[in-house]
Amino acid sequence: MGELRLSNFEFGEQFKRRTKAYSLRVIKLFQALPKDVEAQVLGKQLLRAAISVAANYRAACRARSKAEFAAKIGIALEEVDESLFWLEMLEEAGIVKSVLLTGLKQEADELTAILTTIRRNSARK
Known part of the structure; x- marks a missing residue:
């Protein structure tokens, strides 16, 4: 019935942790790559x-203007899309098995969707 909604601050803090966790997962993958x-x-x-x-994303949360916020969100969106590209390259080059990248690729897709929504909603304000 009643949907629990996070405040903008709470969402921002949660999303900061989520993007950082994504980065840390990628670091672990990098450490395990062949040399x-x-x-x-x-x-x-x-x-x-x-x-x-x-x-x-962290920089966007500290933005001094709407334009700066939009610019940083745009960069974060480009970077998550680029990271998905590199994950695909690791898979398609046969360096990492597909099954090992499924979770990271799914997270990249979800981060892309969330950042796209943030960008769209911030443009309306």
């Missing part, structure tokens, strides 16, 4: 993109 050149190059690209999602 060959291809795996390390793709892994470092993934690492940069995934960590940037959390960093830019």
Whole structure:
């Protein structure tokens, strides 16, 4: 019946933790990658993109203007999409088995959907 809604602050804090947890999961994946050149190059690209999602969302929460907020959310959205690309590359190059990436890819998809909604809703205000 009555849906419990988080305040904007509570949502922001929860989402900060979620994006940071995504980054930490990617760090663990990177640490487990083979040490060959291809795996390390793709892994470092993934690492940069995934960590940037959390960093830019955190920066958006501290934005001094609506324009700055929108810009940081846009960057976080681009970075989560890029991290999904690198996950796909690791899978399609045969470096990491698909089954090991399912959870991270699902989380990237969910983060993308949430950031898209945040961007859309912030544009309306």
